Amino acid sequence: MDKGKAVMGSARRWAVDFTDNSTSHSSRDILDPPGFTRASQEQDDSAVSKQKKDAEANWKSQKAWEVAQAPFKNLFMMAFMMWMAGSTVHLFSIGITFSALLQPINALRGVGKVFEPYKDNKVDLLAPKLVFIALNLVGLGLGVWKLNTLGLLPTHISDWVSSLPPPQDVEYSGGGIPL
């Protein structure tokens, strides 16, 4: 042990220390290429990505809200068109009303698809979705209301009675002035 010590201390030309005292790179068996500094790299990377991810989430949620609120503008448009169409039944008013009905229905059917691009772990899409649905329902309501003002909804008793055949008589009577 001494001799060794002496050797080591005095006349040692080279030595390789096989002990791997690195903790962090214990798993790594392939060295990084020359010029590559992992430490700084890894440190930088994580910071930037975190930052970026936050921005994206923000953007997505912003977009989602935008999409969710889009029908709102449409509502005014629709309302104006309906007002223009008047309350008499003709081709134009029926066209407007049906487009007012179809648009929300189609939108509601495609709620998932509309918000697909904005799906993110960090983004909460529930609220915009609800707003979107609510606004579309308002639009739908507007359409139905228009349909009603046009008198196309069977809300009156007359709409149900008209198709009923007259009741039959139980008794039967005939005759007249004798021939």
Place this chain on the structure above:
Amino acid sequence: MGCRCSSSYLEGPVQNTSLQNEGRRALMGCLLAAAAGIFFCEAATAVSTSRRAVHYVAKWKGITFMTSRQGLGVGGGTPYGFDVGDSERGTVLKGLDLGVEGMRVGGQRLLIVPPELAYGNKGVQEIPPNATIELDVELLAIKQNPFGHQQYIGKVKHAVFHTQKAARKRVVVSTEENVVASLDLRHGEICGYCHIFADVITLSSGGSVLRAWNLPDGQMVWESTLLGSKASKPLLLIPTNLKVNRDNVLFVYGNGFIHAVATIDGEVIWKKELASEGVDVQQLIYPDGSDTLYAVGLLGLSQFDVYQLDVKSGELLRHYNMLFPAGFSGDLSFVSDDTAVAMDSTGTALVAMHFQDGQISFHQTDVSQLIQDFSGGAVILPSKIAGSFILKLDSSVVFIKVRNDGKLEVVGRLGHADAVSDALSLSDGQQAFSLIQHGDGKIILTVKLSNDWTSNVIEETTQMDHQRGLVHKVFINSYVRTDRSNGFRALIVMEDHSLLLLQQGEIVWTREDGLASIMDVKASELPVEKDGVSVAKVEHNLFEWLKGHLLKLKGTLMIATPDDVAAIQKMRLQSSEKSKMTRDRNGFRKLLIVLTRAGKLFALHTGDGRIVWSLLLNTLRKSETCENPRGISLHQWQDPHHHALDENPSVLVVGRCGHTSDSAGVLSIVDTYTGEERNHMGSVHSIAHIIPLPFSDSMEQRLHLLVDANGHAHLYPRSAEALGIFQRELGNIYWYSAETDKNILRGHGVRKNCVLEVSDEFCFDTRDLWSIVFPSESEKIAATATRSLNEVVHTQAKVTADQEVMYKFISKNLLFLATVAPKAVGPIGSVTPDESSLVVYVIDTVTGRILHRMTHHGSQGPVQAVFSENWVVYHYFNLRAHRYEMSVIEIYDQARADNKEILKLVLGTHNLTSPITAYSRPEVFTKSQSYFFTHSVKTMAVTSTAKGITSKQVLLGTIGDQVLALDKRFLDPRRTINPTPAEKEEGIIPLTDSLPIIPQSYATHALKVEGLRGIATVPSKLESTTLVFAYGVDLFFTHLAPSRTYDSLTEDFSYALLLLTIVALVAAIFVTWVWSEKKDLQEKWR
């Protein structure tokens, strides 16, 4: 072209005579005795029912003053439409009406119209008098009425031939339908423009109105009213050498007076009362060249009276009479100017009466002296043979000559004769007459001369359709053959009222004039078209179809050549399969089964109006068991729709053997496809009511209840199955009877089987349930109306403008009944408004409950009413306003008015469709309104459609013999003077005091249905369209679409254009799709 004169009251004699204006020609002197009428003859109306649409440019001296081409749109203005013959009524220029005659659709004409056919010598506005104008006309369309208009005249009573002139030969006839018509002898057509140089003198209204008519145009020359106190048999005498001038008179006996009337102007020169002593004047005699007029009559059937009057002054010169104690039976027959013959009251002796110069002598001869095997039942036939008469016995006909001393002498005898004509004077002073005898399926016409009883001038045998029955009357006329001998033609009236002309043993023409007296109509379906059309036929049709539509397309695109246009027209004519004998998709082709007064059934095809089959019903012919048979009504007996489809439909014909209510009834069932009698029952019980029940058996035979005069109800068909069905429903079957003489409305129920000597399980006793007695001093039953049994009602709700619902009270058991004050039963104007009132009732006939009662003060009948769905429309006369009035009553159900919960209706938990009973105390409320109406109405009907969705029209048969279709919207009790916008939107018309008569709403257009008596409506399969059949002396058929034909395309609809458009659209879609695909790809490669 037809012109025919008809009248409403025809009871007097008519004489046809030629009153020569210059007096050059002696009169024809032919006699249409004992038949006459008030004749109205409209200037010839066109038979063709077409309506034309034209474009015209009217120019005067090159300046356009009127045109239909100017206007908005590509095609220019609205084409001008008019009916053929409109110019007769002055609604269209004569030149235009005549000028388009014979034009084809698409054709153009330049008409140069002389002033007399244009604006005449007066001018109009900027057009000066006597201007010749130019009309540039293009005929755009001709609309034909499918079946249109058929003219008949009825059973001929008298006929006068008019063949002397070189002009077209005519026969003037007067008929039982009060028509005088002139028929073309060659074809049997009614002719208007017949130039008869003769006038017709008619006596009508019981001998009180005498009129002279000019025949060519039916103009009335003069009219005189002859007043008198006492009704009597009207007589008319026209002296044989009459000339038209002031001194020439004709003599009329009517209302107890003899009148001498100037022939030139109808002035009454003198009159003399004869009836004061109660003498029934039977003949006026005016011997040639004397100044004495003889009036011969009977007093109380035993005294023979002769009056001699001065022709010039009417002074009674002499009156003598003689009593014949044994009494006469029947009328006198005059064999010469001073001799008459009659039967005595025992019917076994003939009395010849000779009267001259105040002397009357009777010569009584027993018939058995003349005829050895005489066994009673002799009748003198009126024949007007000079010096002779014909005696008809049971099995033979005897000709008896009256000698100057009053002795009778048998000059000839024939086996039997069914009809004998009047004597016809021939040019050589002889008289000829003809006899008709029936053989086996043929008739034998014999013509004899009066001076030679044994030999026949002519004996001809003609085959005769046995559906025409017996010969009833024969009229003969002679003509000179090329070999200068006399030929004879005979006009024959048959049992079925048809008219035939026989000449040289051939039937020259026939007329089915029985159709002028239709009693009842029922519609029947035609057979279904059988499958099995060959492929070749389909291909051919397909090709034709395509070709036709291509042509039409060319026409639409205005690139068609004139040849193409002609081809289109031809195709249109060919494609109209309206006369096929099978059902069509729209249900327009049907058979109309009509029952005529003669007891004959006809099936008329609705397509072209031809007679498909006819059947003279044996049950309705005179026989020993049935003396006076007459048809009453037709009923749908079997109408296979659901099952039993291999059965043919059939109708039930109900008739009666006498005129009283207790005479035996006759029934017969006739197959409507083949026209064969399937079954008949003669002389059954009496028939007072015929009640078709709403049940049918497995063969789809409808159950009928026939109530007899004793109140027993008899069930038909007499089968166990029908009995089973009936007994199941027994408790719910009621009947009522409106006894007009007793002023009582009685309701009855049907009970158990009746007790008779012979047990009859199909006979049921009835019991009285209720009765409504109308106060006899103030009310008399005038009219009743009920809903048609076959009417279909689509909905029970009436939706108002504010989306509220009124529930209609719809019941088949409602009766509308109108009563008038007994004083006001007479004609209009016979009572003051204060004395008259009209009371209307709506009564439930099951319970006898009066649902509605309303009094119209100051109104009177005649009342015409029609009941449909929940409303009644009736027509009457308002004495205060001096106008006709129409009222409407609508009945609504109050009990259902509370059904206002939508949820219940959505879920179906309501009871709106469950059957209701009349005993559930209906709560109803009514709405009614009255309107003035300009026309008097003869008959009323309402349109009926297959499902009852289409709005209704009330069809009014006006006094002018036209059919007016009045929208029910005008008869809506919710009309107000100022309707709200919502009500306007609902279609409520602002209230006006009178109903508008829009000229376009005449269903008959410009035509007249002469003597209109009834209107029948039949639904077609097309909901929008109803078939209307109006009948009187004429027949008229048309389609009506009360709300326009909303459910079918027009005939002109271009399927090719539609097809082309679709193909073009599909092509466009395809091209744009390919194009967009390409573009997409290019985008992606960029």
